[in-house]
Amino acid sequence: MGTLKSLLANSTSVKSGLFKSSLAMGIVACISLNAPGQQAYPHHPLDGLSTAEYWTVHDVLAQSGHLTESTFVGSLLLHEPVKDVVFAWHPGDAIPREADVVLTSEGKTFEARVDINSRKLEFYKEIPGVQAPISEAELNAISEIAIKDPRVLAALKVRGITDLSTVACEPIPLTFRVFPEEEGHRIGYGDCTDQHGAYHAWGRIIEGLYILADFGQQKILKVIDTGALPMPREDINFEEADARARPGTTPLTVSQPQGPAYTISNTGDISWQNWHFRFRLDPRIGTVINQVSYQDGDRLRPVMYEGSLSEMYVPYMEKDAGWSWRSFLDAGEFLYGGLIKPLGADDCPERAEFFTGYAPSSKGQPLRRENLGCLFERVTDNPAWRHFENGNSGRMSRELVLRSAAVLGNYDYLLDWIFQQDGTIRVAVGATGVVETKGVKETHVEDKMGVGPAEPSYGTLVAPNLMAVNHDHYFSFRLDLDVDGAKNSFMVDRMVPQTISTNNRTSIWAVQPSIAKTEKEGMINLDYKRPAMLTFINPSVHGKLGYATGYEIMPAATAVPIVSPDDASQRVGGFSLHQMWVTPYEPEERYAAGTYVSSSPGMQGLPEWTKANRNIEDTDIVAWYTLGFHHIVRLEDWPVMPTLWHDFLIRPSNFFDQNPVLTLPHQP
């Protein structure tokens, strides 16, 4: 996340070929999971809010006098019914519908809940000491004030910048307590860019000029000028790069002439290869997968009640005063049209089906966003299994991909939920977009070995006068597994070295299983020297050999924080201190860093909730897995970064009695 200028301008434009090509194949190109259509909408208690529902919420708030001119909506989300209500609900029943709204007015924060069916304001209350997510309107307002501030104008003039038509000054929220001014105030900090000569402002930072602003009072508090640096001038118009086939490229085409092999029912149930699930597109956390189950013979077996991203923590690693505050909690701190942004024709294959979603405007009105999600089957060209024994046997595989893209200003993250035929869900994050850059005086690396502009270094010089700053990415996923039912336990199969003395062998490892009884026992720190298999089991359901049925969360490449846990930034990303947390299901515990992540004292969310060290054995539990990576930028990551994928698996472990893909067809 960096500056936000023009992120949403023309945001609904998509390449015109997108619909045409899909439609030409006879596939409904754009299904609105969240919009009222032929059938009454919503269809299910976990569906996203419809246009009509947004307006009901808006009108109830307006009529109760809570939407004044100075009020901004920071969040407007479906308030999920508790699980028991959802379990008791059946199609045809009245659908419970509520919305949670966070509002801000003159620096104060308010929470409201609206019962949609009865058009009733259930509560409206001030929440002291917290800050609502920032809205587009607030950012625009402060930008307009900043650019007129005489101190800013003077600093720009010193730098020779007098044409203000291409300059944007954008204080953005602070996640941790950087300045004393944050105490009790809605404070932003930021810098200016000059888009002159480009069509976007990434990499056009006016370094050395920083603005402290009060969003609540709509006032510039301080303008700090640490001295001018040269404007980086390298071409950054990457979107104008030629699009040309490399020599010898021939068409490579995937077709599905009989249409997709998944089905989406009239009421939004998705079925594919024994999988069943629903999803909605949430403005804060993107795709929320619900009621994932697997048809195993006659049994429709629950696997996961809900799975979604919960928060993202992206701390930058620069000590300069203009930079050390940069630490983002990208899901919770910005409303800004919703976390996920529309997908384009280069994001999903032509055969994909696209889904429309809604996000609230700064005034709580619905913004319709086409193409917020896409769904497609993928050819893996990989065997689901194989064995060579007097010749070959095996089965090829395919998979189902549900994709969205979180866009936080500069950075883009592809967020994929990939359903495999073998009962595994692969969750993949593809980092791409534009890395965040700082203006520097260096134009060239002078060190003999060319290892960096300085040692130790805080970034990589990606262009003259432009350094991409070292940073981390942490993604917390909230995974409400319900393996064969809601009451589960968390089993840690620790691999423990054991001394033996047979056959001249002296050391092996053995599996020491344990059930985590409390939240503290459920906190897992990954360590190559202390490996463990992490499984969510149903202690009441056993397979044919007696094992409790289970689903394993299998980490892959990841990273853990290496800075001090007491650091003010690290504290707001406190969920990253453990790679796995397990909590008892508590409907209001949804966001790993807490609901309010601006100017936070830190250690909110998971670190706070788990202080109670609650029981997690044989009860309804929720897994929180954090995927991370450190990022030292390469020149190859500039001006836009080749997609770097990370993933983890949610996979059956003694859930089936044997390999569930034995009987796949040879044609995948």
Place this chain on the structure above:
Amino acid sequence: MGTLKSLLANSTSVKSGLFKSSLAMGIVACISLNAPGQQAYPHHPLDGLSTAEYWTVHDVLAQSGHLTESTFVGSLLLHEPVKDVVFAWHPGDAIPREADVVLTSEGKTFEARVDINSRKLEFYKEIPGVQAPISEAELNAISEIAIKDPRVLAALKVRGITDLSTVACEPIPLTFRVFPEEEGHRIGYGDCTDQHGAYHAWGRIIEGLYILADFGQQKILKVIDTGALPMPREDINFEEADARARPGTTPLTVSQPQGPAYTISNTGDISWQNWHFRFRLDPRIGTVINQVSYQDGDRLRPVMYEGSLSEMYVPYMEKDAGWSWRSFLDAGEFLYGGLIKPLGADDCPERAEFFTGYAPSSKGQPLRRENLGCLFERVTDNPAWRHFENGNSGRMSRELVLRSAAVLGNYDYLLDWIFQQDGTIRVAVGATGVVETKGVKETHVEDKMGVGPAEPSYGTLVAPNLMAVNHDHYFSFRLDLDVDGAKNSFMVDRMVPQTISTNNRTSIWAVQPSIAKTEKEGMINLDYKRPAMLTFINPSVHGKLGYATGYEIMPAATAVPIVSPDDASQRVGGFSLHQMWVTPYEPEERYAAGTYVSSSPGMQGLPEWTKANRNIEDTDIVAWYTLGFHHIVRLEDWPVMPTLWHDFLIRPSNFFDQNPVLTLPHQP
């Protein structure tokens, strides 16, 4: 690796549809990279041995009296010319050709080298204290002796087994010094299986009966009977599983009507999307990629001189006397028709091109093996990059996959070299096949939580009386990177916590780069708390901003040994003690656990070579990366395991001056 019965019987059969379907598309379906064709073969000093060359080697050895009736060939491989010779060679020049042969006769081991062009035996010498890789003929011979041994017959009779037609008793090599009998002898140890009621013997172990044999003397030394256990009877005929589409499955087809977008020249040079490389199919280590370079504008830039698997270490973690010896070095200990086995129609897509290779027979004659490798382009359905900024931009990607499959009796490993358009090579290992099982008395897990048959446990009960034993997999890859030339350095960018005090922030990390000067400095132990970026740079070649050009080896999910480094088994897999080693290029240093891995004292290969702690700075260096994973078996892994993928990246890092895929076409 387990018992080997019938691994190669009918091994050349492939589904007849394989060729037909490819040919119907007008693609040459089967190209023999290693066989003489229309053009004179070999074409290049690094090509595999041709049929004629095998026979030359065979005849030279025979004529010199070294192929007696009691002689078995354990290895017969191309002896690569040293790099300087290859660099100096040009098409049209005479091609230097030599072969290295390992022979065994009456328990003694011999090495020979033959100059093929001059048909000259360069040397033939006994190598004391080592054992040659085991050949099929030796295993067959000892099996025939074992099954007639009265002690074996008595032990079988006690178990009620009198029909010997389905029984196989197969002592196999020992990697570490398990028994005193191994001192100076060629010793095998193993058990018997009874295939009755199945068409293969995996999971039909006659537990409790173990046979110690001397391959050299062709003699059974000991028969150990620790008592009968019930024969597991569960259906294991997985290859007979129905192949049926799941409900709703519709065709999903990839086509490339204009043929592949790669080219293979008459002399075996492969070009695709700026990549250029060659490969051969080696009997010991499988696919060997050579002279990988990238066309960057006018410059054809070297990246990797050679890349291949080097060794596999698979230790089992069982303390019972019949099991604690099981520890495999799967590349080095078996000749057995070559490490890689033919691919079938379920291993590669229809559009793939297949390659023929050769392996030596137990008598040094060429065995022609069709379909040892396949090559195809893959649709990724993933953007090479994307960014949302006033609408979307991005480019879709495709990739090139070169696949082979190592088959070690029970286990199958798909070994993929995946070339990406962005200059990255992804090396992926897909583990599938049949997990190794032990007969046990348990038929059911009795523990209340169903967490295992015993605590601590050594495996998973996958069927009544059948336990899949815990184990590890370690794959050492030898990567002779030559980034912009042969002289490279190994740069470790260590991320180091740093205390700061700006803006209320107290702790960040910074990059502390260092050049590893010696082999000891080049040994890397992965540790989440001490992360580093691992890059091979050319200190003499700098990009436009001054950085030394480089390629990074980026680990992904992996595991490290947790047993004692002094354990006799762990010692033979000593290369796994560090995840990265860097050595100066030394032509004879090819196998991470040493050339001879049977009855080894351990700490051969990398641990031995690096004792000299040689200089690795600004010289021709070789990277050795070990990918590992621990394996606690799931029920889902039985009777054949769904493919579990692990990978790592070899990717440009400041090699290009900017993102090399900016200009890809929108149609990938």
